[in-house]
Amino acid sequence: MIINALHRYINNFRGFSKEIWILTLMTFINRAGTMVLPFLSKYLKEDLHFSYNQVGWVMFFFGIGSMLGSWLGGKLSDKIGFYKIMVFSLFFSGVSFFIIQFITSFIGLCISMFLIMVIADMFRPAMFVSLGAYAKKEDRTRALTLVRLAINLGFAAGPAMGGLIIMNIGYKGLFWVDGASCILAILIFWNFVKEKKHSKYTDKDHPGEVLTHSVFKDKAFWIFLGCCSITGILFFQLFTTLPLYQKEQFNLTEFQTGLLMMMNGLLIFFLEMPIVSYVERKSLNKIKVVCVGAACMAISLYLMLINQWAGILVIMMFLMSFGEMFAFPFSNSFAMSRAPKGHEGRYMAIFTMSYSLSHILSAKLGMGIISFSGYNSNWLFMGTLGVIGVFMGIWTLKITQAEKQNTIS
Template sequence: MVSKKIKPVLRKINPWSSLARMPRSMWAVSFATFINRAGSMFLTFLAIYLTKYQGYSIDYAGYVLSAYGIGSLAAGPVVGKLADRFGNLPIMKLSLLLSAFVLFLFPFFHEFWMIIVLTLVLSWVSEAFRPANLALISDIVKPEDRKIAFALNRLAINLGFSIGPLLGGFLIMFDYHWMFIFDGLTSLSALGFLMITTLSKEEKERRAERELNKEVESSEKVNPFRDPRLIYYVIALSPVYIVFFSQISTISLYVVNELKFPEPVIGALFLVNTAMIIFLEVPLNNAMVDWEDRKLLSLGGVLTGIGFGLFAFSHNIPMLVICIVILTFGEMIFSPASANYLAEIAPVHSKGMYMGFLQIVFNISLFIGPAAGAFMMEGLGSKWMWISCFFLSIIGVLLMWRMRTGHEKLATANE
């Protein structure tokens, strides 16, 4: 009796205590994810590589970044079917192997059309790791622990990202080719780690158990395309996510090409972002657990807009750090609330379909954001590009403030 009363208190004091319940297989998956993400520097420095090393214009860099978005957009639904048919772990291994192969090829091709093709292929095979990884976690972790498991996976991703850009910034000071080589080697290292684990047996056992307990599809399933809350959600959140993903091209181009800082500064700024997420995101959301999702989304959108808008007036490293801190607080508040809102409004038998819309928002924003940011920086100049990011975020905030709460029932669902 005492323990039941103490456990919630302990979770408040130490939000990491629940990770102790994770099985060894989950830690193995997380470690492989960490190794893979520790080499993630390709996308961070791609725009700089194309403009500074290959001599292409910012417009052309925007086209290449958009190609990456197109590839990642196509990966999700196709990979999901492949993982269901051949298993999640084999798809993860194949993703790592093919990613390394394409990365090793990249330095040997300089023609623009070949760079586009390689970027498309790389985005498709590398992004195939993510849905298969999440599906594998669902297979090897008990349902009541999945939320904790996904948090651990996110922690591994961010720890890896805290290392990747920083290493990349130093590697490209010697030669840009080292960026591709190191990224490919980390993919092979993660593959090697997965090869010596015993995850496949656990995956099959959990898959068999899930099939035995599979529920019959409900005839009351709601068509998500007829849910006005969901459609409004996609429209309202897209402006903020487009602004957020624009940083892939805009921050690196602004810091290196315009402010003339060396490449390691980019890595250091991303390190600030990732360190804040690792150490503050869970406690911050724990403190705001009773806040309504609509308010959290609006606050996160405002902070994101302010963080990006301040770049227009930031010409030294301290101000750049302040911008990163503000927009990171926005990200830490906005991202969890966006998923939680969908979980609240989704019918019991349609949660997977509803969550799929969040991935669609991600991928469309990844397709539009980097290219739009680069084009606006080229056409309007960096100052007006940053100011436009602020106003676009505020448009999203105004839309989100009018969203229905997650507890409101859809009238048509009960008719």
């Protein structure tokens, strides 16, 4: 029985091209080295002694840079190709991480965080477009899930190692490791994956479809982006307010915080691909699955109102992890499915910008609410926001169902 289960699990990973596996490997190396993000708010608060308001502003500029980088990455991917953007972004973001550790002033960090995220987040829409070039259409959701598994396995290892590095070397060590991992990852990609101008998996029967409507008039896409932005705001609490809350309310060490993040990564590594394969196999409605994910996230943050028992942090992380597995892979898939051929970069740029906006709002709203009225008010606000996200998902579902009926009639 165990052998059969293992065999079914392994079968979920069959059928990918060599390029997808190389992309997955470089993503793992990069994300395992991305130790700065989970501890950034703690670094600013505890090492540099910034106020909650200053931490919120640094994270705000972090998110603004991410939004601009996402837009540029998508725009340039359509213009000059995803390959050049990926190489440029990872190499120069690696160099930037080496430099940023020496900047400790509030204004300097606001500016440098903005610039580094402009460069770093050009990578994301380019990477999404690369999946369209290197994966068959029917494998793209699974390919995206494989890359997400690499991200989460990297996050599982990274924060725990990051906690140990902080305890033994200090926060500066994180910047060296992060920069080196970016450069190593892109060197692997550049050496083993060749630039592809056109995918052999494009639809040869319908080449060069014309963009018949503007992305800005795609009502279902924009309402769905609202739902995605909300799930992003809830998820990013893991990196902004929660590490501080775990320390102040339950006196967790950096290593214990890292272990909780490791739990998130391991759950996703073992369960996300089977969940995605099941949804694809049963042809379940992806928007409904995203709504379930948003509901799980909302409940997980409501649970933070129980603040006298440290075990609630494990239950919260469990629910948040399932919310992430239900919401994120199928959000990406839906966004890509709305994009006409040749304009995937534009759609994925706007899609990734919605998560950059989430990062801005998650940090600014969270830190602002905590500073004004405490952690419990933040958990109540975030949970209620998640409920609104569920209703936005249901609204999107009704619009897409009406579109199908109009197409049939």
